[in-house]
Amino acid sequence: MAQYARSPAVAVIRLRNPPVNTLSFAVLQALEDGLEKADADPSVKAVMICGENGKFSAGADIRGFSSPNRPVKSLAALVSLIESSKKPVVAAIEGIALGGGLEVALGCHYRVAHVKARMGLPEVTLGLLPGAEGTQRLPRLIGVPAALDMITTGKHIPATEALKLGLVDEVVEENTVEAAIRLANKVIGQPLGPRRLSLKPVPKLPDMEAFLSQARVRVKKQAQGCLAPELCFQAVRAATQMPFADGVRRERELFMVLLSSGQARALQYAFLAERAAQKWTTPGGASWSSATPQPVRSAAVIGLGTMGRGIVTSLVKANIPVVALEQDLEYLNTGRKAVMLLLEREAMKMEVGAQTLDFHNPARLQFTVDFDSLRDVDLVIEAVFENMALKKEIFHKLSRICKPGALLCTNTSALNIDEIASATSRPQQVIGTHFFSPAHVMRLLEIIYGRHTSPTAIATAVQLAKALKKVGVVVGNCFGFVGNRMMFPYVQQAVFLLEEGSRPEAVDRVLEDFGFKIGPFRMSDLAGLDVGWRSRQGQGLTGPSVPAGTPARQRQGQRYSPLPDLLCESGRFGQKTGKGWYQYEKAGGRTATPDPWLHSLLAQYRDTHGIEPRFIDQEEILERCLFSLINEGFAILAEGIASGPEHLDVIYINGYGWPKHKGGPMFYASTVGLPRVLAKLHKYSEAHPDVPGLQPSAFLKKLAAVGNPPIKEWMSYLSQQSSRL
Numbered sequence: 001m002a003q004y005a006r007s008p009a010v011a012v013i014r015l016r017n018p019p020v021n022t023l024s025f026a027v028l029q030a031l032e033d034g035l036e037k038a039d040a041d042p043s044v045k046a047v048m049i050c051g052e053n054g055k056f057s058a059g060a061d062i063r064g065f066s067s068p069n070r071p072v073k074s075l076a077a078l079v080s081l082i083e084s085s086k087k088p089v090v091a092a093i094e095g096i097a098l099g100g101g102l103e104v105a106l107g108c109h110y111r112v113a114h115v116k117a118r119m120g121l122p123e124v125t126l127g128l129l130p131g132a133e134g135t136q137r138l139p140r141l142i143g144v145p146a147a148l149d150m151i152t153t154g155k156h157i158p159a160t161e162a163l164k165l166g167l168v169d170e171v172v173e174e175n176t177v178e179a180a181i182r183l184a185n186k187v188i189g190q191p192l193g194p195r196r197l198s199l200k201p202v203p204k205l206p207d208m209e210a211f212l213s214q215a216r217v218r219v220k221k222q223a224q225g226c227l228a229p230e231l232c233f234q235a236v237r238a239a240t241q242m243p244f245a246d247g248v249r250r251e252r253e254l255f256m257v258l259l260s261s262g263q264a265r266a267l268q269y270a271f272l273a274e275r276a277a278q279k280w281t282t283p284g285g286a287s288w289s290s291a292t293p294q295p296v297r298s299a300a301v302i303g304l305g306t307m308g309r310g311i312v313t314s315l316v317k318a319n320i321p322v323v324a325l326e327q328d329l330e331y332l333n334t335g336r337k338a339v340m341l342l343l344e345r346e347a348m349k350m351e352v353g354a355q356t357l358d359f360h361n362p363a364r365l366q367f368t369v370d371f372d373s374l375r376d377v378d379l380v381i382e383a384v385f386e387n388m389a390l391k392k393e394i395f396h397k398l399s400r401i402c403k404p405g406a407l408l409c410t411n412t413s414a415l416n417i418d419e420i421a422s423a424t425s426r427p428q429q430v431i432g433t434h435f436f437s438p439a440h441v442m443r444l445l446e447i448i449y450g451r452h453t454s455p456t457a458i459a460t461a462v463q464l465a466k467a468l469k470k471v472g473v474v475v476g477n478c479f480g481f482v483g484n485r486m487m488f489p490y491v492q493q494a495v496f497l498l499e500e501g502s503r504p505e506a507v508d509r510v511l512e513d514f515g516f517k518i519g520p521f522r523m524s525d526l527a528g529l530d531v532g533w534r535s536r537q538g539q540g541l542t543g544p545s546v547p548a549g550t551p552a553r554q555r556q557g558q559r560y561s562p563l564p565d566l567l568c569e570s571g572r573f574g575q576k577t578g579k580g581w582y583q584y585e586k587a588g589g590r591t592a593t594p595d596p597w598l599h600s601l602l603a604q605y606r607d608t609h610g611i612e613p614r615f616i617d618q619e620e621i622l623e624r625c626l627f628s629l630i631n632e633g634f635a636i637l638a639e640g641i642a643s644g645p646e647h648l649d650v651i652y653i654n655g656y657g658w659p660k661h662k663g664g665p666m667f668y669a670s671t672v673g674l675p676r677v678l679a680k681l682h683k684y685s686e687a688h689p690d691v692p693g694l695q696p697s698a699f700l701k702k703l704a705a706v707g708n709p710p711i712k713e714w715m716s717y718l719s720q721q722s723s724r725l
């Protein structure tokens with residue numbers, strides 16, 4: 001709703017729709033009523049629009065996009081109504097003015113912002129464009145380069161930058177509403193023509209055509225298969241080529257194309273999934289709504305290798321004092337140098353005027369080899385080698401040294417949290433915090449609770465994720481947790497496809513064309529093939545512990561591919577050794593080139609094992625890799641390891657480079673249709689009966705059998721039917 005009041009000559013309209021004042025139909029209606037009332041009242045000389053609870057508006061209701069009553073047309077009409085008002089209208093922007101919220105402010109004749117406010121047109125991130133004439137007004141106000149940047153990236157800009165761009169007229173540190181009323185009183189009687197953006201020409205550039213063609217190339221490159229940035233570009237270009245009314249018509253056409261695209265649906269789902277995934281529950285009944293986090297005022301990181309150095313950097317950036325510990329002085333010095341380099345780079349990236357990183361102060365960041373230095377920290381994150389015996393030894397030590405309330409976290413990528421916790425006297429305080437590499441960049445934090453982990457420990461880890469500006473997703477304990485467990489069958493299928501006749505570059509191309517930043521073989525080379533090799537040795541799948549006489553391509557009654565082991569046995573660990581599934585220019589090089597050595601290894605391998613190579617088409621590559629991953633996702637849901645498909649999707653988008661405009665693997669399955677996913681898995685498992693990962697999971701079969709229900713209903717079938725699964 002919008003509330004109407006008077007401040008002598010100024011009518012005050014307050015947008016009210018908690019928590020973020022989205023522009024529901026009712027809000028828009030009340031805003032329109034308020035404007036009419038102000039217009040009709042001769043004692044009102046000006047109007048001020050602000051938002052309730054220190055927030056202007058977060059724009060349209062994302063949950064309402066699929067509703068038949070969605071108010072796009074009325075929002076654009078309302079913005080025009082504001083602009084055409086004969087009395088000056090001033091926007092008082094506190095907190096946020098985003099999307100439709102900013103478009104309302106652009107309809108106003110003046111804008112005053114609080115210094116802490118942020119503004120943006122994030123529609124592009126939802127697969128849309130600012131469809132209430134924002135693509136036509138913004139370039140007229142701040143010029144084409146700045147408008148294009150805001151509209152095609154969706155970034156939120158701080159008030160100070162908005163002032164520099166001319167997006168707002170005034171920035172205040174105190175009461176924004178009072179400042180806006182003051183401005184409204186001051187401008188009463190002044191001509192409004194020059195303040196109406198629709199009447200202004202778009203500011204000229206020396207060579208607009210050249211600028212636009214360069215910008216288009218940049219936008220396309222950044223879009224990575226997403227449609228919205230390109231259409232946003234087209235709408236802004238229309239502003240430079242047409243009168244306002246024609247530009248608005250073009251904007252509407254482009255908006256409708258996006259609105260009906262599957263990408264917009266996927267991106268809106270992804271936005272809501274991220275919020276849904278914050279609401280964690282455990283099968284034991286613990287939940288986000290009742291658990292209280294404990295404060296984390298200091299932390300320690302053990303192990304300053306690939307992961308530890310990124311984790312330290314993240315903590316320092318979040319202003320949490322850190323003790324960084326290594327096994328000896330040599331490792332410590334290497335780790336210290338690496339951490340300092342990362343922090344120097346981060347400090348350089350920080351905005352001018354932002355708080356600086358205080359990492360040269362030993363009270364904020366201390367390096368040590370002495371476990372006693374961990375005595376007083378609130379939380380420890382262990383990131384040593386992936387070795388159960390070593391991890392248990394460290395947790396046993398921590399349990400003796402750390403203060404009673406300290407949270408003990410492990411960054412293991414797959415090991416059993418309960419077994420690690422069993423080495424301590426306080427398993428309720430042991431939890432998995434699985435960061436992704438590089439840990440100071442990747443947004444995902446998989447949070448794994450064990451059998452004894454307390455709700456407080458879970459809530460504290462979730463709170464930590466927020467402090468680190470990461471997305472924390474709470475999941476149960478199983479080998480590989482959610483992300484890596486779903487990744488295993490995906491990578492495994494990719495390797496089976498090589499055995500059967502494909503090549504790494506062919507498989508990678510299909511998955512990169514689908515939208516992954518890198519395909520499974522380039523990813524394995526980047527992560528290091530030795531990591532998986534050590535893990536398989538630990539599981540007794542390869543190495544000296546495999547009983548003599550075991551067939552090369554069989555393990556535990558199922559097909560096994562020793563190809564990755566063969567590569568490791570030849571010293572090919574991926575990028576770090578300059579050779580893996582590809583060859584690189586040097587050890588540590590990044591440019592992957594197909595390797596004739598590998599092609600002849602594959603030919604030789606097929607000969608040895610009597611495999612007749614066949615041509616494998618793109619559809620089979622895509623489906624076998626993706627559907628096996630999705631199939632594992634259904635098994636995870638059925639086992640209660642994750643509370644819903646949204647959790648799996650958020651993990652994949654933020655940790656594994658799944659293209660966001662395809663919504664995550666489970667959402668993707670829902671768009672393909674579960675009966676089709678099931679039929680294809682049946683087909684492939686019949687063709688390759690002993691290949692693991694292709695036998696459809698019981699939960700997938702169930703959902704297909706009950707008629708392919710929408711994704712939001714999946715879990716209800718599980719609770720009703722779990723006893724039969």
Ligand SMILES: CCCCCCCC(=O)CC(=O)SCCNC(=O)CCNC(=O)[C@H](O)C(C)(C)COP(=O)(O)OP(=O)(O)OC[C@H]1O[C@@H](n2cnc3c(N)ncnc32)[C@H](O)[C@@H]1OP(=O)(O)O
Nearest residue numbers: 020022058059060061062063070072098099100122131275
């Ligand atoms: C025919 C076409 C159909 C009509 C199309 C009309 C065209 C338009 O008019 C275009 C638009 O405006 S599209 C919307 C543009 N606005 C956005 O993208 C803002 C999205 N929100 C944010 O960035 C953060 O939530 C924000 C920065 C606002 C706050 O962040 P926080 O971290 O503080 O809090 P969150 O946990 O993210 O959010 C709090 C609760 O608010 C919900 N919410 C936020 N923005 C929403 C939005 N725009 N629509 C619906 N719900 C929204 C959010 O889901 C969360 O709710 P709960 O999960 O229930 O707690």
Ligand SMILES: NC(=O)C1=CN([C@@H]2O[C@H](COP(=O)(O)OP(=O)(O)OC[C@H]3O[C@@H](n4cnc5c(N)ncnc54)[C@H](O)[C@@H]3O)[C@@H](O)[C@H]2O)C=CC1
Nearest residue numbers: 303304305306307326327331383384385386411412413437
């Ligand atoms: N590398 C990756 O992409 C990811 C790794 N992980 C997990 O993170 C953990 C660490 O992995 P990386 O950083 O890749 O390993 P790494 O081999 O790069 O670093 C491990 C560090 O631990 C140190 N260390 C070993 N024993 C120690 C001890 N007793 N006390 C103190 N420090 C000790 C080593 O000196 C080394 O610097 C593993 O559990 C791994 O599975 C998790 C996510 C991703």
